Amino acid sequence: MIKLIKNFLSKEKADIIEKDLLGHYFNWYWNDSTVGKDKINNFKTKNTIEAGQFCHRLLDTETDTKSSLYEGFKKVFNVVNYDNVLRVKCNLTLNKTDYKKTSHQTIHRDTELKDSKSLIYYVNDSDGDTILFDVNLKEIKRVKPKKNTALLFDSNLLHCGCNPIKSPTRAVINFVFKGKDIFV
Numbered sequence: 325m326i327k328l329i330k331n332f333l334s335k336e337k338a339d340i341i342e343k344d345l346l347g348h349y350f351n352w353y354w355n356d357s358t359v360g361k362d363k364i365n366n367f368k369t370k371n372t373i374e375a376g377q378f379c380h381r382l383l384d385t386e387t388d389t390k391s392s393l394y395e396g397f398k399k400v401f402n403v404v405n406y407d408n409v410l411r412v413k414c415n416l417t418l419n420k421t422d423y424k425k426t427s428h429q430t431i432h433r434d435t436e437l438k439d440s441k442s443l444i445y446y447v448n449d450s451d452g453d454t455i456l457f458d459v460n461l462k463e464i465k466r467v468k469p470k471k472n473t474a475l476l477f478d479s480n481l482l483h484c485g486c487n488p489i490k491s492p493t494r495a496v497i498n499f500v501f502k503g504k505d506i507f508v
Contacts, residue, residue, distance in 0.1 A: 325476070326456060326476070326477045327476040327477070328474075329474040329475075330472075330473050331472055331473075332474040333400070333401070333403075335472070338472035340400065341447055342447050345414060345495050346447070346448065346493065346495060350414075351380060352380055352414075352416055353378065353379055354376065355376055355378070356374075356376045357377075358375075358377050358417075358432075359429075359430045359432040366431075366432070367482060368430070369428075371424075371426045372427075372428060372429070372430055372484075373422075373423060373427045373428070373487075375420050375423075375487050377415050377416060378416040378418075379413055380393075381413050382397055382412040382414065382497075383409060383412045384410075385409075385410050385411065401445075403507055404443075404499065404506065404508070405501070405505050405507055405508050408501045408502050408505055409499060409500070409501055411500040412497065412498070412500075413497070413498045414447075414495070415495070415497075415498060416493060416494070416495050417487045417488065417493070417494045418487065419487065419488050419490075419492050419493070420487035420489065421489070423487050423489050428485070429485050429486065430484060431455075431461065431482050432483070432484065433479065433480045433481065433482060433483075434480075434498070435500055437480070438480075439503055440478070440500065440502050441477070441479055441500075441501045442478070442479040442481075442483075442501070443476050443498070443499040443501070443506065444475045444496050445496060446469040446470055446471055446472070446495075446496055447471065447495035447496060447497060448469065448494070449470055449491070450468075450469040450488045451468065451488045451489055451494075452485060452491065452494030453467060453469070453485070453486045454467045454475060454484070454485050454486075454496075455483060455484055457482040457483065457484075458482070469494055469496065476506075479500055
């Protein structure tokens with residue numbers, strides 16, 4: 325299941341999220357990879373270029389992490405069923421000039437749990453696509469980030485992001501849900 329949802333939030337909320345996440349006061353933390361170091365070689369292709377990313381974990385039930393900003397995000401993303409959320413994480417990738425249009429970050433699954441869903445919310449317009457793959461690492465869908473659009477898919481589907489080549493940044497918020505009830 326792959327579904328693109330346009331105008332996920334009101335224009336006002338989308339503008340606030342973009343301004344806050346890409347503004348001077350949002351704290352980003354550097355990770356040298358987009359997935360855990362133990363997963364970098366799991367699904368590698370000739371086009372994989374791991375460039376790292378900035379992250380801000382809002383919630384992670386696995387590590388019992390909860391950011392002080394989490395309650396504010398719950399108010400903005402009030403269409404989401406937070407009873408079933410496993411993780412909420414903001415990701416920021418930067419322009420990578422040696423990237424090619426065929427380059428991508430490490431391919432991964434958000435979780436192996438059955439009946440889990442992932443939602444990628446695009447904070448800004450960018451050329452850093454999201455690519456979805458089948459089990460043979462064949463590209464099945466490519467989504468160009470468009471502000472206030474969300475991509476919903478099964479969490480065990482192989483996917484990856486791409487660093488932008490023309491845009492300065494690519495910012496997304498990644499939600500991972502257990503079960504099927506992800507919206508209120």
